[in-house]
Amino acid sequence: MALTLGEIAVRFGCELHGDPDTAVIAVATLAGAGPGDIGFLANAAYKAQLADTAASAVILTQDDAPDCPVPCLVTPNPYAIYAHVAQMLYPEPPLQSGVHPSAVVDDDCQLGAGVEVCAGVVIGAGTVIGDRAYIGPNTVIGNNVTLGADTRLFAQVTLYDGVTLGERCRIHAGTVVGSDGFGIAPSDTGWVKVPQIGSVVIGNDVEVGANCCIDRGAIDDTRLGDDVKLDNQVQIAHNVVIGAHTAIAGQSGVAGSTTIGERCLIGGSVAVSGHLTVADNVSVMGRGSVSRSIDQPGVYSAVFSVEEAGKWRKIAARVKRLDAMAGKLRELESAVKKLAAGK
Numbered sequence: 593m594a595l596t597l598g599e600i601a602v603r604f605g606c607e608l609h610g611d612p613d614t615a616v617i618a619v620a621t622l623a624g625a626g627p628g629d630i631g632f633l634a635n636a637a638y639k640a641q642l643a644d645t646a647a648s649a650v651i652l653t654q655d656d657a658p659d660c661p662v663p664c665l666v667t668p669n670p671y672a673i674y675a676h677v678a679q680m681l682y683p684e685p686p687l688q689s690g691v692h693p694s695a696v697v698d699d700d701c702q703l704g705a706g707v708e709v710c711a712g713v714v715i716g717a718g719t720v721i722g723d724r725a726y727i728g729p730n731t732v733i734g735n736n737v738t739l740g741a742d743t744r745l746f747a748q749v750t751l752y753d754g755v756t757l758g759e760r761c762r763i764h765a766g767t768v769v770g771s772d773g774f775g776i777a778p779s780d781t782g783w784v785k786v787p788q789i790g791s792v793v794i795g796n797d798v799e800v801g802a803n804c805c806i807d808r809g810a811i812d813d814t815r816l817g818d819d820v821k822l823d824n825q826v827q828i829a830h831n832v833v834i835g836a837h838t839a840i841a842g843q844s845g846v847a848g849s850t851t852i853g854e855r856c857l858i859g860g861s862v863a864v865s866g867h868l869t870v871a872d873n874v875s876v877m878g879r880g881s882v883s884r885s886i887d888q889p890g891v892y893s894a895v896f897s898v899e900e901a902g903k904w905r906k907i908a909a910r911v912k913r914l915d916a917m918a919g920k921l922r923e924l925e926s927a928v929k930k931l932a933a934g935k
Contacts, residue, residue: 593617593681597649597663604673606651610663616648619678632674651677684744687726704741722759734770740796752808758796758818766803769794773807773814773830773848786810788830795819801826801842810848817854835872 598612620629622638625647632651633642642650642659649663651670667673687708691697695713703709704723712730715721719733722741727733731749740759745751749763752770763769775786790809794816800806801824808814809831816828817836827845828834835854840846844858847866852858856870859878864870868882873889876882880894899907 593683595677595680597665600673600677601665604665604667604676606673607654607666608663609657609660609666610649614649614663616677617681619674619681620647622647622650630674630677632670634669634671634674687724698735710747716753728765746802752792754791755794755808756791757794758798760797761794762799764800764802764804764824767800767805769800769806770808771805773810775810775830790814790831792816795836804828807832807848823860829866841878 594615594617596612597608597610597614597616600606601608601612615628616630617628620626620631622631622633622641622645625631625645627646627648629647630649630651631645631647633639633656639656642656643661645662647662649665650660651665651667651673652660653668653670654666657664657666665673687706689706689708691709692711692713694711695709697703697709697715698717698719700717701715702720704721704725706724707721707727709715709727710729713727715727715733716735716737718736719738721727721739722743724742725739726744728746728749730747731745733751734753734755736754737751738756740757740761742759743757743761745763747765749765750768755770770792772788775788776783777786788808788810790811790813792806792808792814795818797819798816800822803824804822804826806814806816806828807830812831814828814831815833817834817838819837820834821839823840823842825843826840829846829848831849832846833851835852835856837854838852838856838858840858841860843860844862846852846864849866850864850868850870852864852870853872853874855873857875858864859876859880861879862876862882864882869885869887870882871887871889874886875891877891877893880892886892896907
């Protein structure tokens with residue numbers, strides 16, 4: 593598939609510098625691009641690669657346009673326009689409508705028009721699959737599940753009973769949605785399992801990475817709003833609510849009954865404690881630990897950055913002495929106040 597710069601400029605509202613008939617057939621990095629490729633510059637760290645790029649065109653901002661040696665598309669958000677162009681150049685493979693002979697689909701299941709059900713799939717009773725959905729190999733869908741139109745489940749996804757997914761969702765391989773939350777009550781004889789009677793409700797345009805776990809609610813539902821994005825290996829515990837357009841990077845976990853607002857960015861390996869509230873428009877940097885509610889938008893971080901090992905040992909030793917130092921500081925403050933009062 594080929595696109596001209598004129599087509600792209602008109603479709604996405606870019607300012608075009610150069611020949612509108614310039615054609616591109618692939619995307620590439622600035623350093624690795626060749627004829628027919630289109631690159632992008634969205635990070636100043638790669639600005640040095642612009643002068644020598646062999647791309648046929650580059651997507652960039654107005655500030656970088658004067659330094660571009662090839663035709664370019666100018667936009668305030670080069671990365672977003674690159675994403676749109678890449679989607680056009682690399683469209684999803686067409687669905688092969690039908691049910692594979694090895695799939696087990698309950699007679700009470702409703703399949704929409706153009707649905708593809710791959711080998712080894714199991715679909716339970718009362719489940720409704722929307723038009724043009726894709727159900728990848730060895731995926732298991734329980735009873736009374738609802739899948740919206742154009743949703744794609746990749747290989748070995750598991751949806752427990754009663755889960756609801758909206759339209760145009762993408763759930764990657766190995767992810768489990770609707771498993772029991774970690775509900776156990778202590779007793780004199782050991783742990784008593786608390787039945788998890790809620791479900792999981794996922795909005796439209798949600799993407800969940802590989803090997804994620806999204807637990808069903810204990811009583812109320814676990815909920816992910818529209819356009820939520822989860823990276824690989826993310827744990828969402830029971831009764832968590834995540835607002836629309838929030839993105840959570842890999843190996844992060846959100847403990848039970850926490851509410852995260854809209855348009856939040858949660859970095860990799862972040863741990864969010866339970867029963868908290870995080871406001872809209874909050875960013876938490878990677879490896880942070882959220883142990884209290886956050887009620888104001890902003891960027892939050894915790895944990896020290898990497899240091900040379902010897903320096904880090906000294907820092908750690910000093911951190912361990914902080915409590916004792918704080919006690920001595922209080923004693924000194926008290927002594928200073930007494931001296932001041934004596935004068």
